[in-house]
Amino acid sequence: MxxxxxxxxxxxxxxxxxxxxxxxxxxxxxxxxxxxxxxxGEYDDMKNEAKEILKSSTEVKTVKSLRKRYGLSLIDAKEIVDSVK
The missing domain is CATH 1.20.5 (Single alpha-helices involved in coiled-coils or other helix-helix interfaces)
Structure with a gap:
């Protein structure tokens, strides 16, 4: 036992x-x-893309777009979006 x-x-x-x-x-x-x-330099490209998407879309859709395009985790994509807000 x-x-x-x-x-x-x-x-x-x-x-x-x-x-x-x-x-x-x-x-x-x-x-x-x-x-x-x-x-x-890809990180800068992601940030620039996030800025452009945010101009015409919501934060959630921007995160989804970055995840789909670059294969990022939810946390990483959210951090990029937060850094450009």
Whole structure:
């Protein structure tokens, strides 16, 4: 009985460690993605496009448009739109 509880706790701790590791890797990859977008100038293109779309559309439609065109996450597209408002 006690060994199964200990095993369960160990498994949960391993899964927690793995999740933390994945979150760190995700954060590093996001930073690298932004760096590359800025380096290539594509980030500026996205911001300019967001400005143009916002002139004739809503914020939600602008976010949807950026996500569709550039394959951005919801958060990334929203950040770009917020930066040009």
């Amino acid at each position: 006690l060994s199964s509880e200990v095993s369960s706790i160990l498994i949960m701790l391993l899964l927690l460690g793995w999740c933390i590791s994945l979150m760190r890797q995700n954060r590093v990859l996001k930073r690298e993605n932004v760096r590359l977008l800025e380096k290539t």
